[in-house]
Amino acid sequence: xxxxxxxxxxxxxxxxxxxxxxxxxxxxxxxxxxxxxxxxxxxxxxxxxxxxxxxxxxxxxxxxxxxxxxxxxxxxxxxxxxxxxxxxxxxxxxxxxxxxxxxxxxxxxxxxxxxxxxxxxxxxxxxxxxxxxxxxxxxxxxxxxxxxxxxxxxxxxxxxxxxxxxxxxxxxxxxxxxxxxxxxxxxxxxxxxxxxxxxxxxxxxxxxxxxxxxxxxxxxxxxxxxxxxxxxxxxxxxxxxxxxxxxxxxxxxxxxxxxxxxxxxxxxxxxxxxxxxxxxxxxxxxxxxxxxxxxxxxxxxxxxxxxxxxxxxxxxxxxxxxxxxxxxxxxxxxxxxxxxxxxxxxxxxxxxxxxxxxxxxxxxxxxxxxxxxxxxxxxxxxxxxxxxxxxxxxxxxxxxxxxxxxxxxxxxxxxxxxxxxxx
Numbered sequence: 001x002x003x004x005x006x007x008x009x010x011x012x013x014x015x016x017x018x019x020x021x022x023x024x025x026x027x028x029x030x031x032x033x034x035x036x037x038x039x040x041x042x043x044x045x046x047x048x049x050x051x052x053x054x055x056x057x058x059x060x061x062x063x064x065x066x067x068x069x070x071x072x073x074x075x076x077x078x079x080x081x082x083x084x085x086x087x088x089x090x091x092x093x094x095x096x097x098x099x100x101x102x103x104x105x106x107x108x109x110x111x112x113x114x115x116x117x118x119x120x121x122x123x124x125x126x127x128x129x130x131x132x133x134x135x136x137x138x139x140x141x142x143x144x145x146x147x148x149x150x151x152x153x154x155x156x157x158x159x160x161x162x163x164x165x166x167x168x169x170x171x172x173x174x175x176x177x178x179x180x181x182x183x184x185x186x187x188x189x190x191x192x193x194x195x196x197x198x199x200x201x202x203x204x205x206x207x208x209x210x211x212x213x214x215x216x217x218x219x220x221x222x223x224x225x226x227x228x229x230x231x232x233x234x235x236x237x238x239x240x241x242x243x244x245x246x247x248x249x250x251x252x253x254x255x256x257x258x259x260x261x262x263x264x265x266x267x268x269x270x271x272x273x274x275x276x277x278x279x280x281x282x283x284x285x286x287x288x289x290x291x292x293x294x295x296x297x298x299x300x301x302x303x304x305x306x307x308x309x310x311x312x313x314x315x316x317x318x319x320x321x322x323x324x325x326x327x328x329x330x331x332x333x334x335x336x337x338x339x340x341x342x343x344x345x346x347x348x349x350x351x352x353x354x355x356x357x358x359x360x361x362x363x364x365x366x367x368x369x370x371x372x373x374x375x376x377x378x379x380x381x382x383x384x385x386x387x388x389x390x391x392x393x394x395x396x397x398x399x400x401x402x403x404x405x406x407x408x409x410x411x412x413x414x415x416x417x418x419x420x421x422x423x
Contacts, residue, residue: 007068008277009268011288014065017058018295022302022341023334024056024240031310031328033321038314042243050237054226057239059135059250060195060261064268066139067199070146077147084147085365089414091143092372093359095296096407097352099136099379102300106130107387107400114388123393126386129303133383134251136296138192140376144369149193153200161201164194168255176234184252191253195261207269215269222263229256294349298341301348305340309333355407360415367416371409378402 030041045053070091077087106126114122142149152160168190175183202208207215229235235256241248249256271277280288291298310333317324326332381399388396 007272008280008285008288009272010065010068011285011292012277013058013061013268014295015288015291017061017065018291018298018302019338020056020058021299022306022337025303026306026334026337027330028242031314031317031333033314033317033324033328038318044244045238045242047237053239053248054260057250057257057260058264060257061264061268062135063139063142063192063195064199064202064261064265066142067146067149067196067201068203069199070143070196071150071200071203074147074150083363083365085363085368085413085416086359087147088144088365088368088372089363089410090359091146092140092368092375092410093357093414095136095140095375096357096410097355098296098300099375099403100355100407101348101352102297103382103387103400103403107389110387111389114390114393119388119390119392123386123388123390123396126388126396127384130382130384130386131251132300132303133379134188135299137376137379137383138188140372140379141189142193142196144372144376145193146196149197150200153197153204158201161194161197164190164197165255165258168194168253168258172235172254181247181252184254187253187255191255191257194258198258198261198265202265202268207265208272212270212273215266215273218266219263219270220266222259222261222266225259225262226256229254229259294345297345297349297352301345302337302341305344306333306337308344309336309340312336357411357414362416364413364416367409367413371406371413373406374402374409375406378404378406 027045028043030043032039032041073091074087076082106129110122110126149160168187171184171186171190175181207218230237235254236245236248238245238248239256239260240250310328313327313333313336317327320327378399378401381395382403385393385395385399387400389400390397
């Protein structure tokens with residue numbers, strides 16, 4: 001697998017990441033049939049499952065894969081003489097379709113509910129669902145700084161990583177010392193860019209080339225650092241939150257996520273060095289390509305798909321009470337949710353694809369930067385406040401409007417020649 005071509009290990013890792021996220025989220029709640037009707041019960045994981053949460057927590061791989069992909073794109077941009085405007089527009093336009101469809105659908109659904117019924121309940125449910133957008137908000141920011149991040153790595157190597165790691169550790173220490181977990185939101189701009197730097201380094205040959213012991217050392221060091229942070233410095237014992245541990249290491253992130261990413265880079269390298277995925281059948285490669293192309297869509301829609309699958313299974317369980325324990329178990333809900341994703345996302349993907357603006361012969365840097373700014377701030381507002389459009393909810397209303405305006409600006413940035421003609 002050459003540094004300039006497709007890397008099937010990265011493709012498989014990214015595909016597995018999103019599938020594990022879907023399955024993992026089916027474990028957070030249990031559906032129980034009670035006298036009052038179907039009830040969602042938050043799940044408190046047993047302590048023996050705590051180590052497994054670290055094994056299954058592969059969200060860092062999203063950012064490692066992103067760093068890898070961005071490096072390839074930026075290298076190609078430099079070879080072909082493309083401008084920064086071309087890079088920003090080409091990357092940003094890919095978010096337009098998924099974000100516009102998802103945010104618009106949720107805005108219509110929850111706004112109708114808010115205007116017709118309880119405003120507070122609709123707003124809160126919308127806000128909870130939009131917690132998914134933390135990933136898109138962070139990733140939009142990383143896309144913007146990726147060219148600079150690649151330059152910093154090529155010039156300074158490990159030093160940018162060390163700076164980010166020290167700052168992230170300082171944020172963690174501040175948060176734990178004051179008992180204010182919300183301070184760790186600062187690590188959104190430290191931990192995930194650090195993991196993204198790992199992806200840049202991975203593309204540049206770290207772990208993949210040189211002595212194989214370096215890959216093994218990365219696995220051991222990453223795992224040891226996670227253990228040290230948990231057992232020595234009092235970090236939460238799980239990677240993800242549960243009913244009895246609502247604040248863990250993933251959201252907001254701690255330095256433990258970067259330590260886990262370090263171990264995962266070593267594992268990726270060992271898999272790649274083994275040659276296990278060196279040759280992938282053409283059909284499998286095409287399927288991987290399709291799944292990677294709809295990755296953002298799968299991520300955005302997987303919670304509604306889980307809810308749909310859970311709703312169908314609940315209806316069947318009500319009709320066949322004897323089968324309820326089996327039907328409502330994670331062993332059935334998880335595959336049913338994946339089936340729902342497989343049926344719904346491709347249909348939505350075709351709609352989203354039509355909304356992705358084409359690249360014109362010329363891009364506008366000012367419009368591209370403005371589009372990213374408006375889109376990022378709008379996504380941040382929606383993440384924090386939901387999608388209810390209502391005069392009593394100015395934050396979510398402004399957020400929805402800014403997402404749509406940012407998408408419109410991205411369309412114009414991607415084809416500045418058409419924008420000039422219209423003027």
